Amino acid sequence: MGTMRLFAHKKFLRLLGSFLRTYVSLAPSPSTVLGFHLVTTGKISVTGNAMSRTMLVRYGKAGVNNLSYRASSSFALIRTKTGCLGLNLVFYY
Secondary structure, three states: OOOOOHHHHHHHHHHHHHHHHHHHHOOOOOOOOOEEEEEEEEOOOOOOOOOOEEEEEEEEOOOOOOOOOOEEEEEEEEEEOOEEEEEEEEEEO
């Protein structure tokens, strides 16, 4: 198993957000996936005694205030050399 370079985390997360945007926009029918929230919190591409950063990617009709949407969420903890990142992904359909 290979490791990712320290400063490649931000590029990877941007690529993941771009992939998810394409996935949602090319969904087969409009009612399949309406949107998503991708929130990453932690030491993103920094070293030392740095504060945590938050990266948010949203797309489509995504919101917690609309009760007509259904949501499916997941949380993962990604361990890196400098600490860990919390990854929260919510799909709205």
